Amino acid sequence: MSKIPIAVTIRLPLYYEYLSNMKNQGAKWVSSNMIASSLGLTPSTIRQDIKYLGKINSSSYGYSTDNFCYVLEKVLGISYGANMALVGVGSLGLALVRYKGFRQNNFIIKALFDKRPGLIDAVVENVVVYSVGRLSEIVKREKINIGIITTPADVAQQVANQLIDAKIRGIWNFAPINLRVPESVSLENVTLCPSLFSLAFKMKSMPSR
Amino acid sequence: MSKIPIAVTIRLPLYYEYLSNMKNQGAKWVSSNMIASSLGLTPSTIRQDIKYLGKINSSSYGYSTDNFCYVLEKVLGISYGANMALVGVGSLGLALVRYKGFRQNNFIIKALFDKRPGLIDAVVENVVVYSVGRLSEIVKREKINIGIITTPADVAQQVANQLIDAKIRGIWNFAPINLRVPESVSLENVTLCPSLFSLAFKMKSMPSR
DNA sequence: TCTTACTTGTTAATTTTATAACATGCCTAT
DNA sequence: ATAGGCATGTTATAAAATTAACAAGTAAGA
Numbered sequence: 110m111s112k113i114p115i116a117v118t119i120r121l122p123l124y125y126e127y128l129s130n131m132k133n134q135g136a137k138w139v140s141s142n143m144i145a146s147s148l149g150l151t152p153s154t155i156r157q158d159i160k161y162l163g164k165i166n167s168s169s170y171g172y173s174t175d176n177f178c179y180v181l182e183k184v185l186g187i188s189y190g191a192n193m194a195l196v197g198v199g200s201l202g203l204a205l206v207r208y209k210g211f212r213q214n215n216f217i218i219k220a221l222f223d224k225r226p227g228l229i230d231a232v233v234e235n236v237v238v239y240s241v242g243r244l245s246e247i248v249k250r251e252k253i254n255i256g257i258i259t260t261p262a263d264v265a266q267q268v269a270n271q272l273i274d275a276k277i278r279g280i281w282n283f284a285p286i287n288l289r290v291p292e293s294v295s296l297e298n299v300t301l302c303p304s305l306f307s308l309a310f311k312m313k314s315m316p317s318r
Numbered sequence: 319m320s321k322i323p324i325a326v327t328i329r330l331p332l333y334y335e336y337l338s339n340m341k342n343q344g345a346k347w348v349s350s351n352m353i354a355s356s357l358g359l360t361p362s363t364i365r366q367d368i369k370y371l372g373k374i375n376s377s378s379y380g381y382s383t384d385n386f387c388y389v390l391e392k393v394l395g396i397s398y399g400a401n402m403a404l405v406g407v408g409s410l411g412l413a414l415v416r417y418k419g420f421r422q423n424n425f426i427i428k429a430l431f432d433k434r435p436g437l438i439d440a441v442v443e444n445v446v447v448y449s450v451g452r453l454s455e456i457v458k459r460e461k462i463n464i465g466i467i468t469t470p471a472d473v474a475q476q477v478a479n480q481l482i483d484a485k486i487r488g489i490w491n492f493a494p495i496n497l498r499v500p501e502s503v504s505l506e507n508v509t510l511c512p513s514l515f516s517l518a519f520k521m522k523s524m525p526s527r
Numbered sequence: 528t529c530t531t532a533c534t535t536g537t538t539a540a541t542t543t544t545a546t547a548a549c550a551t552g553c554c555t556a557t
Numbered sequence: 558a559t560a561g562g563c564a565t566g567t568t569a570t571a572a573a574a575t576t577a578a579c580a581a582g583t584a585a586g587a
Binding site: 118119121122123125126127130147148149184185186187189191199200201203204207208210211214216254255262278279280281285286287293295296297299300301302303304305306307308309310311312313315316 | 327328330331332334335336339356357358393394395396398400408409410412413416417419420423425463464471487488489490494495496502504505506508509510511512513514515516517518519520521522524525
């Protein structure tokens with residue numbers, strides 16, 4: 110079914126989130142209209158996107174939530190999950206360790222890293238904090254393939270380099286900086302400030318009420 | 319210069335982040351080539367986007383970082399800042415209160431809200447935790463115009479409704495759910511799980527190394 | 528002084544993305 | 558049975574976004 114367009118790949122994870130919510134609420138069927146209105150898209154877009162997923166079981170009620178979720182899990186690579194390492198055990202790092210959403214999907218934080226001596230060997234949510242020096246060793250031992258960066262911006266690139274050297278395959282970056290990574294490594298940025306500024310801009314463009 | 323296209327509005331905050339970083343590092347000039355290569359875009363895109371900002375001081379070295387930042391602050395509405403209230407003082411909420419990036423830009427969390435009695439009247443980073451029942455009162459008193467939702471998903475819509483009733487103008491939502499808000503209220507979602515799944519998908523699409 | 532190598536700012540072309548429209552099918556209710 | 562309403566799937570159209578190409582200008586160095 111050819112290559113999936115970028116615009117579609119951005120929406121697929123949103124579909125998955127919506128669908129698993131609906132599934133958990135007991136919905137057996139979901140129509141393109143429902144997805145569209147909930148996500149602020151048009152039904153047409155949804156149906157076009159689905160063409161890239163192959164056939165999804167459907168009836169005159171819409172698409173099967175079970176099957177739709179299943180297909181998305183396969184396509185997105187969610188079903189395999191991943192072992193993750195988090196570098197930078199600050200308040201944001203802690204928040205991510207405690208977040209339940211990932212674990213439900215087999216995305217598991219296996220190890221924490223920090224350079225502050227006081228934190229080494231601490232245990233948070235059953236996960237041990239290691240010295241950054243042991244990154245390569247632990248990544249190998251725990252078969253970790255995703256690195257989460259929640260360090261300050263000024264050391265983020267250095268941490269990224271270490272993760273890459275340790276043969277990690279994906280980086281989930283929360284530091285406010287544009288990391289340089291080789292082509293073979295996938296990068297996803299979570300940009301908090303830009304997201305907030307984006308909100309400010311929307312508000313500015315909106316007639317005040 | 320007519321209405322700014324959606325695709326552009328998504329990039330502008332990224333430009334701003336990059337530019338303020340460069341500015342802090344002492345750079346006086348930045349070219350469209352530099353921005354593009356750092357952000358993974360083409361120089362042409364940058365220059366097209368700039369057309370929506372009006373004239374930016376430039377030389378044969380590129381654009382003036384000072385002026386570019388200034389213009390973006392005006393256009394994005396960053397320069398005015400905002401007073402914010404955060405609802406849901408969990409670990410993610412705490413992380414946001416402690417985050418320094420917003421405060422630097424006059425986006426200030428003025429009040430925290432939670433429904434757990436044990437948290438009421440606590441003080442985090444000089445900010446007081448109030449009962450959710452007092453939301454309307456405090457929002458008015460502190461002239462708050464942005465609400466941050468870091469509650470569990472199942473109460474997020476209810477919280478959003480309360481914020482809207484309190485005449486808030488923008489919602490920054492971290493709960494994994496698609497909120498319904500009236501047209502007059504701006505909404506920006508931070509979607510952690512979809513972001514992670516997006517990373518998983520990129521990794522899956524990448525030849526393993 | 529002149530050449531080289533960089534700029535920006537535009538216009539034009541291309542590609543991508545989103546929307547609309549409609550044929551077809553299924554379920555329900557009359 | 559049959560009409561109405563809502564579904565998907567697909568084709569065609571429209572809109573939006575990206576990229577390419579190039580004129581014109583500026584600074585620096587030989």
